[in-house]
Amino acid sequence: MLEESGVPDADFDSLCLIGHIFNADRTALILHGDNLADGALCRRFFASIEERKTGKPLQYIIGKWNFMGFDFLVGEGVLIPRDDTEAAAEKALELAKLFDKPKIIDLCSGSGAIAITLGKLIPEAEVTALELSDDALFYLKKNIELNAAGNVTAVKGDVLEDHKLFPDGSFDIIVSNPPYIVTKQIDELQRELAFEPRMALDGGEDGLFFYREITAKWKTKLRSGGYLVYETGEDEHEAVRDDMIKHGFENVGYVLDLQGYKRVTFGKFSI
Numbered sequence: 001m002l003e004e005s006g007v008p009d010a011d012f013d014s015l016c017l018i019g020h021i022f023n024a025d026r027t028a029l030i031l032h033g034d035n036l037a038d039g040a041l042c043r044r045f046f047a048s049i050e051e052r053k054t055g056k057p058l059q060y061i062i063g064k065w066n067f068m069g070f071d072f073l074v075g076e077g078v079l080i081p082r083d084d085t086e087a088a089a090e091k092a093l094e095l096a097k098l099f100d101k102p103k104i105i106d107l108c109s110g111s112g113a114i115a116i117t118l119g120k121l122i123p124e125a126e127v128t129a130l131e132l133s134d135d136a137l138f139y140l141k142k143n144i145e146l147n148a149a150g151n152v153t154a155v156k157g158d159v160l161e162d163h164k165l166f167p168d169g170s171f172d173i174i175v176s177n178p179p180y181i182v183t184k185q186i187d188e189l190q191r192e193l194a195f196e197p198r199m200a201l202d203g204g205e206d207g208l209f210f211y212r213e214i215t216a217k218w219k220t221k222l223r224s225g226g227y228l229v230y231e232t233g234e235d236e237h238e239a240v241r242d243d244m245i246k247h248g249f250e251n252v253g254y255v256l257d258l259q260g261y262k263r264v265t266f267g268k269f270s271i
Ligand SMILES: C[S@@+](CC[C@H](N)C(=O)[O-])C[C@H]1O[C@@H](n2cnc3c(N)ncnc32)[C@H](O)[C@@H]1O
Pocket: 078, 079, 080, 081, 082, 085, 107, 108, 109, 110, 111, 112, 113, 114, 130, 131, 132, 133, 136, 157, 158, 159, 160, 177, 178, 179, 180, 199, 200, 201
């Protein structure tokens, strides 16, 4: 049914939905796959298949997704954590370890995937997770609770204005996966994306709006020697790098993702 309605990876999705509804992982399916299934659960399963057929993302139907070993609650209104984002979280993790009790801020934090992962993997860190959308903040706060990430604080704030709330030199690491899709391209992408908040995707006319704003407005919030780490969209690294260099960042580099895109752009701020 999923295949016929054009769902990519229909096998994977149906296995995930079976696992979710029947509470059975791959091993349980092998061991108990010939048991008669409960009728009520079957109806729920087929209802979930109907939902998926509309293009609703698998993760919203399941309500939870894993990112770097941690569970995150997700639903309409918050961006689903992507595997692509692991590269930025890994780079921030590596750089944060250069500091004693690092102070980190995750701008445009969404579900908290980056902030909470860093908070969990560096227990002595102090992590601020800044997010503007109330819907996303709802999940961010729940995810802090779910993961018992006591060193992560959710702050409602506008990345374009609320740098003013923090004194200069407040952070060792600023990490961000901001909205970065070119406005005109959003509607041409996978139908699943239409279910995700536009505010999480729209990076303006050239996709680079948030990078320019964040680099200019937040750079002095880094202590001298602190790092800015971005997830960057395909083909955006060069422009983001040039802008960071213009603003005084040094050692500006990138990290490739598994597909060979320059997925992370990072640099050191020195005054
Ligand atoms: C691409 S999503 C990233 C979410 C999360 N960091 C992740 O990696 O999964 C961008 C996030 O930026 C938030 N956002 C958009 N405009 C914002 C603004 N002006 N201030 C703060 N957050 C904003 C969106 O609500 C969304 O949660």
